[in-house]
Amino acid sequence: MADLFGAMIKAGKLVKKRRPLSAALALQKALVPSPARTSAKRSKTASSSGRVRASSKTLPRPAPGTFLDEEFNCRQGALSYRFYTPRGSARRRMPLIVMLHGCSQTATDFAAGTDMNRLADELGVLILYPQQSTAANFGRCWNWHDPANQERGRGEPAIIAALTRHAIALGRANPARVYIAGISAGGAAAAIIGAAYPDLYVAVGVHSGVPRGNVRSLSGAIAAMRGRNGPGPTGKLPRQLPTIVFHGDNDRVVHPSNATGFLTNLERSTAGPLLSRTQSGLSQGGRHYTRRIYRNPAGETLLEDWTIHGGGHRWSGGSAAGSHADPAGPDASREMLRFFLSRKRSK
Numbered sequence: 001m002a003d004l005f006g007a008m009i010k011a012g013k014l015v016k017k018r019r020p021l022s023a024a025l026a027l028q029k030a031l032v033p034s035p036a037r038t039s040a041k042r043s044k045t046a047s048s049s050g051r052v053r054a055s056s057k058t059l060p061r062p063a064p065g066t067f068l069d070e071e072f073n074c075r076q077g078a079l080s081y082r083f084y085t086p087r088g089s090a091r092r093r094m095p096l097i098v099m100l101h102g103c104s105q106t107a108t109d110f111a112a113g114t115d116m117n118r119l120a121d122e123l124g125v126l127i128l129y130p131q132q133s134t135a136a137n138f139g140r141c142w143n144w145h146d147p148a149n150q151e152r153g154r155g156e157p158a159i160i161a162a163l164t165r166h167a168i169a170l171g172r173a174n175p176a177r178v179y180i181a182g183i184s185a186g187g188a189a190a191a192i193i194g195a196a197y198p199d200l201y202v203a204v205g206v207h208s209g210v211p212r213g214n215v216r217s218l219s220g221a222i223a224a225m226r227g228r229n230g231p232g233p234t235g236k237l238p239r240q241l242p243t244i245v246f247h248g249d250n251d252r253v254v255h256p257s258n259a260t261g262f263l264t265n266l267e268r269s270t271a272g273p274l275l276s277r278t279q280s281g282l283s284q285g286g287r288h289y290t291r292r293i294y295r296n297p298a299g300e301t302l303l304e305d306w307t308i309h310g311g312g313h314r315w316s317g318g319s320a321a322g323s324h325a326d327p328a329g330p331d332a333s334r335e336m337l338r339f340f341l342s343r344k345r346s347k
Contacts, residue, residue, distance in 0.1 A: 061172055064088055067117065074162040076155065077136075082107040083167060084127040086120040095341060096126045096173040098164055098201075100182030100190050102208075103141040105323060107131035110183075113315055113322020114333045123337055128167040130160055142182075142189035144210075145221035149189075152196040156189065161197045179340040181205030183315055183324070184254060191262075194241045202345050203242040205336040208254050208313050211261030227255030237269040244304040244339040246332045248311025259305055263294065272297050285328030287311060304339060306330070 062068055062085040071080050086094070097120075101110035107129035111117055120127050132140040142149070142156060149155035160180075168175055180201045182190035187209020194204035195212055210224045223229065243266075247259040267274065279291045288309040295301050308316050308329050316332040318325025 059170060061085075062170070065121075067111075072159075072163045072166055074159060076158040076162065078133075079159055079163055080107070080131040080133065081163060081167075082111060082129040082131070083170065084111070084117045084120055084129075085171060086117075086124055086126070088121070088124060092124075093172055093174040094124055094126050095177035095179070095344075096128060096164070096167060096171065097337070097340065098128045098130070098160070098167075098178070098180040098190075100130060100142060100160075100180070100186030101132070101140070102182070102184035102186050102324060103137075103139045105140060109322050110186075111322070113318045113325040115319040115321075116333050119333055119337055123341065125337065125341070126167070126171040126173050128164065130163055141185040144185055144188040144192055145215050145218055147216050150192050150196075150216075157193045157196045160189075160193055161200055164200060174344075176345040177202060177341070179203050179205070181207070181336055181340075182209065183207040184209055184313065191243070194243075195238075198239070198241055201241060202343055203244070203340050205244045205246075205332075205339070206262070207246040207315055207332055208248065208251055209245075210254060210258050211265055213261060213265075224258065225254045227257040229258075229261065235268075237265055240266050240269045240302065242300075242302055242339070242343060244306070244336055246306045246308060246316050246335075248308040248313065248316070248326070248329075250310055251313045253313035256307070259307070262303060263305065266294065266303050270296065270302070274302070281330070283317065283328065283330040285317070287316075287326075287329045289330050301339075304335075306332070306335070 062083065064085055065087040066085050068083040070083065071078060097116070099110060099114065099116060101107060111129055116127050132142055134140060137143055144150070146155070149157060151157065164178065167173065168178065178201055180190045180194050181204065187206035190204055191206055191209065191212050194201045213224070213229060215221050215224050243262055245259050245262050247256050249256045275295045275297065277293045280288065281291065282288050290307045290309070292305040293301055294303040311326055311329050314324045314326035316326050316329030318327060318333070320327055
């Protein structure tokens with residue numbers, strides 16, 4: 001993801017010099033995998049799981065411990081995805097977590113790096129990993145900066161919401177316990193999609209991402225990632241979904257100041273005062289962290305903001321089996337699941 005940020009900056013400079021073709025080539029060189037690497041990945045996927053195309057109406061409920069590799073089509077578009085059903089009883093209606101990877105990652109890579117499937121076995125949850133295509137974005141980034149992908153019923157939010165409903169039906173998930181999370185571009189997309197579909201998702205998790213704001217272009221996204229967001233929109237915001245945020249204070253890709261935007265948005269959406277509490281700790285891997293909890297007067301936690309001291313642009317507490325993971329940090333995956341599973345939609 002750091003290489004992607006550098007490529008975006010280089011491309012922006014070339015555009016200013018009126019060299020759009022060179023800019024496009026710079027992005028393509030940095031973002032498109034080599035043919036040999038891509039071929040190897042596809043061969044491995046096909047041999048281990050077998051890609052199929054089907055709907056929840058024709059597929060039986062996946063057996064416990066299976067990691068499906070499929071493709072979903074709807075009116076707004078198509079996405080590949082992986083879907084994990086935990087080991088154990090398949091009789092109950094389990095919670096569903098939607099996980100959005102970052103730039104240059106795949107669904108399989110993100111699953112390995114977050115180690116979410118292991119926790120799914122332990123806690124009994126279904127995990128859905130949508131995968132961006134290189135046709136939609138050279139670097140597999142979710143296009144969160146594009147206004148076409150920032151509203152309900154349009155673009156990527158509509159596709160992922162439709163895929164989420166498909167996963168609920170496929171896994172016989174509990175529709176009152178559906179959550180969405182992501183890292184970097186996936187984190188920014190998760191914040192947008194959660195806000196667009198508060199009737200579908202109960203809570204949001206964002207790791208190393210940008211909060212919803214006034215970004216409407218690639219140049220605006222680069223400025224926000226550098227910490228230069230500019231004046232934000234004014235006025236009251238609609239109710240925010242409960243959100244848990246992780247950000248390393250040594251992140252050189254998405255500036256750590258972006259984490260404060262989640263509190264700003266919460267303050268603009270809340271009528272009453274917020275009560276805050278701060279905790280400090282040390283992870284088993286030796287990373288210090290600060291955890292700030294914001295509650296409403298009724299005692300409901302609306303926001304958890306984790307600052308990972310010395311952490312970079314990596315999934316905190318992740319596994320070295322995947323990319324962009326920091327095994328030394330506190331376990332973001334476990335903490336997100338704790339935050340999610342403590343709440344469900346009231347009837």
